[in-house]
Amino acid sequence: MTGFRSVASSSQTTAGPAFGVRGVQSTWPPGRRPFSERGASERGAGTVMAAMAVCLLAALLVGVFVLIKGASAMQRGQTAADMIALRTAQRLADGSGQDACPGQAEADRYGAELESCRIDGDEARIQVSVLVPEFGLRVRASAVAGPADAVPLEEGSAR
Numbered sequence: 001m002t003g004f005r006s007v008a009s010s011s012q013t014t015a016g017p018a019f020g021v022r023g024v025q026s027t028w029p030p031g032r033r034p035f036s037e038r039g040a041s042e043r044g045a046g047t048v049m050a051a052m053a054v055c056l057l058a059a060l061l062v063g064v065f066v067l068i069k070g071a072s073a074m075q076r077g078q079t080a081a082d083m084i085a086l087r088t089a090q091r092l093a094d095g096s097g098q099d100a101c102p103g104q105a106e107a108d109r110y111g112a113e114l115e116s117c118r119i120d121g122d123e124a125r126i127q128v129s130v131l132v133p134e135f136g137l138r139v140r141a142s143a144v145a146g147p148a149d150a151v152p153l154e155e156g157s158a159r
Contacts, residue, residue, distance in 0.1 A: 069132055070139065077130035077141035080110030085145035088117065088124035093147065100124065115140070122146045 084106055091100035101117035101124075112128040119125075123146035129138040 066135070069134055073130045073132045073139045074141065076110065077112055077128055077139050078143070080107060080112035080130065081126050081128045081141040081143035082145075083110060084112075084114070084117075084128065085124050085126040085143035088119075088126060089122075089145035089147075092119065092122060092124060112141075113138075 084102055087106065088100050088102060100119060102114065104114050107114035107128055110128075112130050114126070115129055116127040117124065123144055125142070125144050127140065127142040129140045131138055
């Protein structure tokens with residue numbers, strides 16, 4: 001022979017199936033097939049599962065990012081509305097009357113846009129909006145401020 005050994009005539013046990021040689025039995029346990037004999041549909045299944053896991057993780061991170069940005073914008077808007085309402089109520093208490101409503105410059109200090117300012121007696125009602133630039137959405141917030149005796153208290157609450 002020229003250096004090739006016939007697997008069919010070998011008396012040694014092979015570590016796996018002898019592919020391409022007829023009459024040689026596989027040494028794999030019953031019911032178990034080697035990887036190369038398994039269906040092609042199982043190849044790459046781990047890669048697909050890993051890719052799906054990465055996509056799911058990315059979607060979760062994007063969702064958390066959206067929630068955080070929205071909550072942050074809501075908080076900025078509510079802070080702006082509260083501060084503008086308090087300043088307007090202070091001006092009303094000082095006797096400024098209808099001129100107590102601030103301009104857009106006051107809302108700009110808080111990164112908001114003043115949508116409305118309404119004076120109802122001693123109360124100032126403010127509505128602002130804050131832009132969430134990543135999503136192109138506006139979040140609205142409102143606040144009411146006035147003298148403590150102007151706000152009706154619930155039964156059982158203390159001043």
